[in-house]
Amino acid sequence: MSFYENKILPHIIDCSCSMKPIMALRQKVVPLARGVVLEVGMGSGLNLPLYDNEKIDFVWGLEPSMGMRHKAEKNLRKSSVEVKWLDLPGEQIPLDDNSVDTVLLTYTLCTIPDWQAALQQMRRVLKPDGLLLFCEHGRSPESKVSRWQDRLTPMWKKFAGGCHLNRPISDYIESCDFKITQQENLYMEGAPRFVGYMYCGQAGK
Numbered sequence: 282m283s284f285y286e287n288k289i290l291p292h293i294i295d296c297s298c299s300m301k302p303i304m305a306l307r308q309k310v311v312p313l314a315r316g317v318v319l320e321v322g323m324g325s326g327l328n329l330p331l332y333d334n335e336k337i338d339f340v341w342g343l344e345p346s347m348g349m350r351h352k353a354e355k356n357l358r359k360s361s362v363e364v365k366w367l368d369l370p371g372e373q374i375p376l377d378d379n380s381v382d383t384v385l386l387t388y389t390l391c392t393i394p395d396w397q398a399a400l401q402q403m404r405r406v407l408k409p410d411g412l413l414l415f416c417e418h419g420r421s422p423e424s425k426v427s428r429w430q431d432r433l434t435p436m437w438k439k440f441a442g443g444c445h446l447n448r449p450i451s452d453y454i455e456s457c458d459f460k461i462t463q464q465e466n467l468y469m470e471g472a473p474r475f476v477g478y479m480y481c482g483q484a485g486k
């Protein structure tokens with residue numbers, strides 16, 4: 282891992298992902314988490330204050346980047362949520378089948394290289410009545426915006442840790458055999474449209 286990826290990128294991600302409109306959208310899904318939670322791409326732990334502690338048992342914090350896990354230390358110290366780290370990527374979730382009640386994905390599916398393998402792993406570990414909660418930016422339905430997303434993604438992903446601007450999040454989720462039961466799509470307040478088209482919702486198996 283390069284110096285940029287290990288030291289600089291975690292700081293950039295932590296700052297950008299903690300902006301007010303981004304935090305406001307997390308609020309739509311994180312408090313719905315229950316039971317044993319798997320947070321995929323936990324990053325710097327920005328969701329920790331939003332969990333409803335009464336409803337969750339503990340959180341498996343899957344995060345392959347050592348720099349991000351290090352960046353999360355401050356938020357972990359402030360939180361009463363129990364986090365058990367998994368230092369592997371989403372494509373290799375080291376948990377048993379049907380063992381988690383909630384999978385939480387916030388601002389992460391844009392980045393996972395093999396999104397299909399990762400979603401299949403999330404489905405495998407989710408209990409039959411479990412919940413996949415998502416709050417992700419992705420492809421806009423407006424062609425004038427999505428054309429720019431396609432143009433900008435090759436350059437953007439080089440400095441944004443592999444983030445794609447143009448992923449059709451709900452299509453990806455449904456293509457891996459999840460059933461979306463609730464979804465809200467909107468442009469995030471204050472963000473340029475090419476980075477601010479949001480998919481927030483819930484899915485089951």
Ligand SMILES: C[S@@+](CC[C@H](N)C(=O)[O-])C[C@H]1O[C@@H](n2cnc3c(N)ncnc32)[C@H](O)[C@@H]1O
Pocket residue numbers: 294298321322323324325326327328343344345346349369370371372386387388389392393394395399442
């Ligand atoms: C934009 S950050 C979002 C972090 C956090 N989910 C949040 O909401 O603040 C994307 C995260 O995905 C992680 N990531 C990158 N590749 C991954 C993979 N293959 N599997 C799981 N997470 C990955 C990154 O290290 C980073 O922490």
